[in-house]
Amino acid sequence: MRYLLQRILFYVFTAWAAITINFFIPRMIPGDPVKSLLARFQGQMSTDAIDSLYVLFGLDKDASIWSQYLDYWKQLFHGDLGLSFTAFPASVSQVISDALPWTVALVGITTIISFLLGTGLGVLAGWRRGSWIDGLLPTTTFLSSVPYFWLGLLAIYLLAGPDSFFPSSGGYEPGLVPAWDQYFIPSAIQHSLLPALTILISSVSGWILSMRNMMVTVAAEDYITVAHAKGLSERRVALGYAARNALLPNVSGFALSLGFIVGGTLLVEIVFSYPGLGFLLFRAVGAKDYPLMQGIFLVITISVLVANLIADIAYLMLDPRTRKEG
């Protein structure tokens, strides 16, 4: 329990540091959003309009960095992440909460499937060495070394097209209204198939390989021989003794990868113009949309920290050696 408390304190400190850095970084980037907005309108704006834009974005006051920093925290505690420059007048929280479900659904579900599938295959491959799964390994390893955005482009080129079942971009059929109904849901699933497949193919082999290698290492341990000598069933030895121990590094890897779900697989979302958080971040950076960038970074930071905490807790539950007495 004390250990967990220490970890939580550590994460609170890290969160503070991350949020602070998050505050400073956009302010160090040269240029300001009004100028970039001007550039978008190619200077066809009156001085009055420009001035009112500065007022609107709160860039007119010559506030010190320190008071800006305090304001930033104050707003944060009210859940107010400010207004988005690009999606004006929508608030940042609004824009993010529109994009978040897409990313969480797509990348989240594929990450979980990939972990379960890869770990399962890895257990089999490691336990029965020389089986057909071992023959599969070079292929999956090759596919995982291909950058996944390129895999995505390839998938679009080969599988998607005007007459194809697979749409090449977007999260759903244009013209549909997002809702839980029989028109929208199938369309959303159809649009997610290709990006999901791309992510799955490029990530599954990592799980297979690490699980297989851990299984092979653990299978040489004395307690596995003892388990055999005890006359336990093959299943019990493979799962209760070998896989149970081999799983530990994979579980922490999985918990960490949960944190990166929210960041989205940026490039996949860009390639497929998927309306998720990664794509949003890409556009925010392009438009110098500080509040939006900060908001997204904040969400990513917090989710990575939460995932780390989950990894710690999972380890505590799975490995008695990490638990301290008392």
Next chain:
Amino acid sequence: MSGEPVLEIKNLNVDYGLGDQAVRAVRDVNLTLHRGEVLGLAGESGSGKSTLAYGLTRLLAPPGVITGGEVIYHPENAEPYDVLGLDDRGLRKFRWAETAIVFQGAMNSLNPVHKISTQLNDVLEAHEPKMSAHSRTARAREMLKLVGISPDRMDAYPHQLSGGMRQRVMIGMALILQPQVVIMDEPTTALDVVMQRQILGQLIELRERLGFSVIFITHDLSLLVEFSNRIAIMYGGRIVEEAQATALYRDSLHPYSAGLLGSFPALRGARRELTGIPGSPPDLKGMPTGCSFHPRCPKAFDPCAGNIPVLGNPDTPDGSARTVACWLHPVKQPVA
């Protein structure tokens, strides 16, 4: 002591690898374990003693292969059968229930992520599925008490126990199904000397109470002289001498046995110089011709390099009770 046999090893051969690459680690071993006795198996590292133990329980990890022989097990009230001929199910039932093993790695023999109770329970669940959960727990507690561990350690994890306690738990686990045979593969190697004696003393006491037979494997001949009834000496995968513990200690026939005995201080009697054995164990890939010990043997003479001596009863007064494979001691009657 020399009652009926409980385990008979006949012409057992074990190879590592296949085909031309194969290395023979156990050669034509004949050995009989009698009911209730402690049979010591001694030899240097690489002499094949552990391979023999793994072979007769069929726990050899690849590339180990049993290439010939029989291991006849005599159950208490049933017909004897060949362990090497058992199918997977039969083998699983045989393991632990009839022959349990205590391994040399005291520190790593227990699964680090399961409680002691779970690991004891596992055995009972696999072998006596009809037993109720309550009586399983009772049995596990009883076993821990038997080996001198407080039953309230049931819910401890292996890392919370000392090395000695872990090995006690392993011994308790080995006895939980009341097997006829317990194989001890250097059970105390990882422990300090005090703990070694404590555990072995306890083991002998338990053996007297429960009546199982023990195959005790070690390179520490002094331990065997003290704790075992009979001792077999292995060299280069063969048994080179086998005799009653006291007979072997007082009057070893094979120069290798003499060499092993000369490598540790005597407990009583006059002080003598420790000699040791010159040279190193043979390379299994290129075994010397004839007697494999002859390049290191101080008493080697003409026939040693050319012909392999057979194991048999020597021409001595107590010859019918012991066997040796050495040209110095002409064999009256070879072992089948």
